[in-house]
Amino acid sequence: MTDPAMNGRPAGGGPPGEGGHPGDLPVLLPSALSRTGPETRLRPAHAWLLCGLAAVALPAWAQAGSGASSPLEVVIRWAPLLLTGFAFNVAISLMAMLLGTLAGTGLGIAMLAEGPVLRRLAWTVTQVFRNVPWLVLLFFVMFLVPFQVTVLGVRVPLPDWVKATFGFALPVMANVAEIVRGAVRSVPTTQWEAAESLAFTRRQILWRIILPQCAKRMLPPWMNVYALIAMATVQASIVGVTEMLTLTAQVHAAEGGRPELFAPLYGFALLCFFLYCYPIDRLTARLERRFETR
């Protein structure tokens, strides 16, 4: 994935006057306007973030005695392990997103059903799973789903990370259902009427005419939900799944539990998630802007 913030930047980032002759009036300069685009505003932000991290990490570094290794060395030494944990987080989030999207699309369509019973039931399910804290849902799944199930005489073990994936898929399902419903609602009624007059059945209208139009509208909010779920996967460490945050705590203990190591190690976790979620956030904002103008 490329960083979308890179694309909005003009090739020549030098001082103004680069493109013209010395002595040109400012109005004659070619690319003065394009440098004030919204993408460029985040360049100082990066610098500030790094400054903040450095301000936290440097005193910690200075405190470290000569006998123990410095926080930076510790982070570098354990980075492969921590990044494996991060990859596991990403894997959980992708699977939860897949499951949640499939279930949520069904639930969203059920919310648009003609029958009042199905519609009200789907609405209730959506509201419950949207309004309960994600951590509570996670506890719910972890404690109330058995550690193995017997399907047709075959015992299927359910390790804790599978249960956690289900736990994250539930809120994704509810949020995706709302997105689907909102997107279908935003398609003009005339589309339904035109399709009906062409003798399409309700199912055909939904699958062939309405939903293909919705896909584009649904993309930005759907990506938003993904960024949220990717950040929420660290909550799995609270219920005992071994992922990045659990590993971070273990690494800290393995390095002797020195208090000055907390900030660099958790800072590293913050940085990993930032580098993963920030491009998604920018891409979402860009897609939103692009679809809005049409």
Added chain:
Amino acid sequence: MIDTIQAWFQRLYETTGLNFTVFYDAYDWNRYVGGLRMTLLLGVTTILASLAIGAVGALLQSSPSRLLRGLVNGFVVAFRNTPPLVQIFFFYFGIGTLLPAARTADGLRAPILDNVQWAIVSLSLFAGAFNVEIFRSGIEAVPKTTVEAAEALGYTRLKAYRHVVLPLALRVCLPALNNNLINLLKTTTLAYAIAVPETLYAVKQIWSESQNVLEMMLVLLATYAVLVGALVWIMHRWERALRIPGYGR
């Protein structure tokens, strides 16, 4: 009255095996109410603090100083794109241990901020970052002519912001603000991770001692349904009370 409720739940346990200890055991009840009180404390303080952070941040974002704007942007971008749980850990373990701490008479470490205060600080900053963006979008929706009219009437920049722009912007961004504050109330459960005795923590303690996971789960779900429902109701009332006459419907 209380006796009849207690007797009813006691009988429910004896006849059906559904063990709602919170409703007949005074010790568990006190723990549950204590947790509820802590959740309310967290919710109210973080909502107020995050609103203040959002308002100040949005004001600074339109300031002429590039340095201030960059700082606010960096704050918003950093807090929006990192997991709130890691933020809490970073603040409580990372910053909390770096800060100088006093010693109690017994020689124990007495940090400046305890876990409840750190939870309030980090949750407020997290939600505040979202509020800055929400308020900014609201401020951008206020017509420029309105600000110019205020300036023509002799308002300073700060006064115009307080008396003209902010009240209008607040009404524009209320729906988005609703969403974020409800999300914040749900995020307070993360304080569980640093042992803040809020509702989830209290309920977990009760179910580990009384072995009634299913019953306490139901109580927990009902509690959050009521809490979130109450906040939604309050925000809708507020939204209706603040409605600008002549807009919409």
